[in-house]
Amino acid sequence: MEWWQFLLAFFSALGVLLLIGLPVAFAFLLVNMVGVYFLWGGTSGFNQIIMSIESSISTFVLVPIPMFVLMGAIMFHSGIARKMIDVLDHWIGFVAGRLAVLAITTGAVLGALTGVAMGSVAILGSALLPEMKERAYSKSMSVGPILASGSLAILIPPSTLAIVLASLGGFSVAKILVAIVVPGLLLAMMYATYIILRCVFNPELAPAYRVPQVPMSQRLKETFIHLVPPVSIIVFVILAIFYGVATPTEAAALGTFVTCILAALYGYFNWKVIRTSIASATSLSIMVLIILTGSAGFSQLLSFAGVTTAITSFATDLPVHPLILLILMQLVVMFLGMFLEQTSIVLVTIPIFLPIIHALGWDPIWFGTIMMLNLEMATITPPFGLSLFVMKGIAPPDVTIGDIYKAAVPFILINIVLMALMIAFPQIVLGLPNMMN
């Protein structure tokens, strides 16, 4: 079988299995097994599949995933996150497009806590959409910012997807966690700037309304009590990784532990919070890790079938500028992002892309961060971006899927602008990681 026939058969089978609703992890497992059966000549290779399942997830490189998820779950279920949002709400005051800006800042905070785009969209959509409607916000200025805020989750550290990407790509988890800091913050600022400018020039999009004035003394007090401590934990985790004081696993575990202490100091740490946080963190971690069980087997299959070598030669021999290759690779990611969730896309593409990245001499951290921005954008890209459907589920009935598509477009364009900047100026991504020890 030629390499391209193998690849075509693999993706066709995977596509069919996914479309009939088989969970992603089991779809990967089945195509891996069928691939091994034909390539190894029978069931003798199944023993290797079992070994590869174990080796895919028994690495301590992946341990930060459940740790960060648990940290976020505790902040979320204990009410620490809610208090943080309230403080931000009081500071935002009379800014043009106030609720839309609040959606972005809250999205950045929730992103740091949850790392799950659809979760943020669902939470923010339920919380902010009714008030936006009441304040006569236009559909584009209510739906769009909430979609955008959800997509921030992937690029705001700590991001579980960054860990998955680094683990599968075999590059530094610490460096990619640090690398996404600048693009993530830049993206949040670009979103907020766009919203404010549009609302200044066209106030009808988000009519101003009177906000109860919160005295400065109260705002400062709230900030020091409810915002500074949890933000300090996140900053501490990132700085510990940045300065090499702790490995990402250690920093994540310490961050989680300190979050528990903080919740206890606030008086929020009761049995219900503990139980709910552990349950949701366990569930979410298993969802991600079980998908990764197919990763080692998939990479081995691609190598054995000659796909990795052939596709690298094919790509590097193409008579086009490397930039075109980069764009083509990102288009593939964007296309897959319309149908698949992010972990699966990383699982499918990284074993194919990585040899090309190495052959062309690109920095995998740089490529990975651009890819993450793209994955983030994919969740809000019509027609099938997953967050679009989540939004349709929670939006009022008069908001059509067409309205949601239109609202997403400006934010997709902002993502593309940032992606172009990251390609043109790699220091946006590599500046911080290059300063690490």
Add this chain to the structure above:
Amino acid sequence: MQLLEKIFTWIVNFFAVLAGLLLVAIMLATVFKVGLRGIAGQGIIGIDQLSGTAMVYMTFLGSVWVLRNDSHVTVDLVLSTTRAAVRRNLIVLNSVIGAIICFIVSYYGFVAVQTSLARGIMVVQELEIPRAIGLFPIPVGALLLGIEFVRRAIAAHRGAFDVQETIKMEA
């Protein structure tokens, strides 16, 4: 039959609790290691390796509970847009396929554990532990998943999934 159902539910819940406890144990062990390194200047050898092994246990033992809550990642583009009857048949189909995969993985998993024990294969990293210890949760978890997929197929056939679920929020 009801007794079997109760026993299976108890096993699913027991392993879910165990998975959660493993998650907490990984966190506490790592904190303890870092704390000890800070105080005594030397951490404990093997925590990272054991954390990796604990992740395999957590994933495979807790996976059946995640499946029962219908929380595994799926692409529901087709499922969410089809009529109830088609949807029911698709869930039966994907559950049967899921069950077959899991039973095969379980069988070959037990074979791999047995082979590993018979050959005395060891994983030599910070600690030297039998490979079979890391492999063991895979066939056990896959067996439970296979049974749960069969339950799911039967439930779907009886119309349990005919009503569209509301959107779930993840923390």
